[in-house]
Amino acid sequence: MRFSLPIRVYWEDTDAGGVVYHAQYVAFLERARTEWLRAQGFDQGALKETEHLIFVVHSMSLDFKAPAKLDDLLEATAKLVSCKKVSFEFEQTVERDGQTLVNARVKAAVLDSRTMKPRGMPAGIYEQLHGAMS
Amino acid sequence: MRFSLPIRVYWEDTDAGGVVYHAQYVAFLERARTEWLRAQGFDQGALKETEHLIFVVHSMSLDFKAPAKLDDLLEATAKLVSCKKVSFEFEQTVERDGQTLVNARVKAAVLDSRTMKPRGMPAGIYEQLHGAMS
Amino acid sequence: MRFSLPIRVYWEDTDAGGVVYHAQYVAFLERARTEWLRAQGFDQGALKETEHLIFVVHSMSLDFKAPAKLDDLLEATAKLVSCKKVSFEFEQTVERDGQTLVNARVKAAVLDSRTMKPRGMPAGIYEQLHGAMS
Amino acid sequence: MRFSLPIRVYWEDTDAGGVVYHAQYVAFLERARTEWLRAQGFDQGALKETEHLIFVVHSMSLDFKAPAKLDDLLEATAKLVSCKKVSFEFEQTVERDGQTLVNARVKAAVLDSRTMKPRGMPAGIYEQLHGAMS
Numbered sequence: 001m002r003f004s005l006p007i008r009v010y011w012e013d014t015d016a017g018g019v020v021y022h023a024q025y026v027a028f029l030e031r032a033r034t035e036w037l038r039a040q041g042f043d044q045g046a047l048k049e050t051e052h053l054i055f056v057v058h059s060m061s062l063d064f065k066a067p068a069k070l071d072d073l074l075e076a077t078a079k080l081v082s083c084k085k086v087s088f089e090f091e092q093t094v095e096r097d098g099q100t101l102v103n104a105r106v107k108a109a110v111l112d113s114r115t116m117k118p119r120g121m122p123a124g125i126y127e128q129l130h131g132a133m134s
Numbered sequence: 135m136r137f138s139l140p141i142r143v144y145w146e147d148t149d150a151g152g153v154v155y156h157a158q159y160v161a162f163l164e165r166a167r168t169e170w171l172r173a174q175g176f177d178q179g180a181l182k183e184t185e186h187l188i189f190v191v192h193s194m195s196l197d198f199k200a201p202a203k204l205d206d207l208l209e210a211t212a213k214l215v216s217c218k219k220v221s222f223e224f225e226q227t228v229e230r231d232g233q234t235l236v237n238a239r240v241k242a243a244v245l246d247s248r249t250m251k252p253r254g255m256p257a258g259i260y261e262q263l264h265g266a267m268s
Numbered sequence: 269m270r271f272s273l274p275i276r277v278y279w280e281d282t283d284a285g286g287v288v289y290h291a292q293y294v295a296f297l298e299r300a301r302t303e304w305l306r307a308q309g310f311d312q313g314a315l316k317e318t319e320h321l322i323f324v325v326h327s328m329s330l331d332f333k334a335p336a337k338l339d340d341l342l343e344a345t346a347k348l349v350s351c352k353k354v355s356f357e358f359e360q361t362v363e364r365d366g367q368t369l370v371n372a373r374v375k376a377a378v379l380d381s382r383t384m385k386p387r388g389m390p391a392g393i394y395e396q397l398h399g400a401m402s
Numbered sequence: 403m404r405f406s407l408p409i410r411v412y413w414e415d416t417d418a419g420g421v422v423y424h425a426q427y428v429a430f431l432e433r434a435r436t437e438w439l440r441a442q443g444f445d446q447g448a449l450k451e452t453e454h455l456i457f458v459v460h461s462m463s464l465d466f467k468a469p470a471k472l473d474d475l476l477e478a479t480a481k482l483v484s485c486k487k488v489s490f491e492f493e494q495t496v497e498r499d500g501q502t503l504v505n506a507r508v509k510a511a512v513l514d515s516r517t518m519k520p521r522g523m524p525a526g527i528y529e530q531l532h533g534a535m536s
């Protein structure tokens with residue numbers, strides 16, 4: 001149940017150290033979560049429109065193990081490891097040829113898009129998301 | 135009547151070529167236009183809220199003369215050179231110690247934020263903006 | 269002979285206007301040129317290592333016709349329209365479902381990576397690149 | 403001994419949610435560490451040139467408490483809380499008008515720029531950095 005998104009490293013992702021800029025891995029991880037949600041059938045735009053439901057990053061921890069370079073073909077992975085009505089957590093990696101470059105744990109919170117306050121997911125959405133864990 | 139904004143180059147602005155990533159100059163130029171508008175008394179947030187008026191980039195041309203590097207302290211300049219009710223144009227530069235690194239010409243269009251269609255500025259706003267040219 | 273690269277719009281590409289940030293199209297266009305070069309058999313990393321040859325953006329012009337939004341699946345295209353020993357030019361677009369969102373013309377210069385001064389391409393590389401036009 | 407860097411939020415920093423894109427706070431924090439190092443008399447460029455010494459982010463944890471918006475004037479802070487010869491740690495925040503928006507803890511590692519392997523800082527540099535803690 002681990003999801004993996006191929007990501008090519010372009011000039012825009014790198015910095016003058018010759019490697020991928022560290023904050024850009026955070027964006028790579030977000031792309032993987034977005035595609036994971038899409039693969040599970042969630043359309044974040046529609047959730048916001050029809051349910052006033054948005055998912056935001058609540059907290060994250062990152063370990064940078066090895067650098068990625070220009071032109072590298074990476075894999076950003078996402079695995080849902082916890083799911084409550086008001087928040088859910090992913091274990092994620094960025095890898096290259098099976099080598100882990102970044103380890104991350106990301107907690108997302110569920111907010112009402114009108115108030116930006118925490119709220120619980122409707123039961124149907126919760127069950128769909130919770131089911132994606134196993 | 136030339137406006138100048140100091141900009142420090144950070145790691146995030148650079149690429150693996152060891153210099154500022156070319157698209158980032160486009161963002162530097164936008165910062166200068168935003169600060170120029172602020173200095174003229176325009177609050178883009180308020181214009182959108184109260185007048186449903188937004189300014190978007192319609193077209194631009196850029197000449198890259200010399201590269202900027204990490205830690206450089208740059209100046210991004212903006213000078214309004216044309217102002218009509220539905221659009222206005224800037225001549226801009228990015229400079230370092232008086233040397234021009236980038237020359238740009240940027241045309242902004244005036245849109246209604248509700249329809250995203252072109253519209254004319256209200257007379258008072260037009261006069262204020264037009265007056266900022268001379 | 270028009271090359272097209274699919275590009276998904278992620279949160280990182282958008283701005284508070286609800287659309288793709290205008291400077292990010294410049295990065296999208298660069299991705300397309302990089303992939304076009306790769307498809308023609310050019311490895312920019314190897315060219316730098318073995319030939320001390322780098323390609324940098326010399327100048328560009330952009331017309332923004334319509335905005336892209338979060339989750340859009342775009343096509344960034346690149347077509348080589350001019351090729352000399354010291355520079356070459358692309359016509360490029362960003363499109364969505366056949367609609368042109370951005371038109372661009374981009375001129376790249378050939379530099380020696382050690383001096384960052386203009387230089388001519390070696391004959392073999394020039395012929396390979398020139399041949400990719402027709 | 404807490405260092406604070408003012409940071410204005412521009413369009414480039416925001417996303418379609420109307421707030422600052424979460425990965426951009428990571429860049430804001432890096433700007434504050436870079437300016438802190440500069441204020442302590444460290445020139446990262448010179449350290450790389452003369453000592454083959456570079457500082458890279460080893461790991462970080464982030465708590466996102468409240469969002470920043472376009473035009474906000476933020477403060478990114480940095481406080482050195484631990485310093486060894488091969489690594490050092492910062493406690494950092496991003497704040498607005500005294501309200502903490504992001505809490506972060508960032509560990510930097512010391513590498514040899516030629517090998518990208520861990521190494522200890524020379525004694526003089528270590529003492530200078532260690533002294534900046536108290």
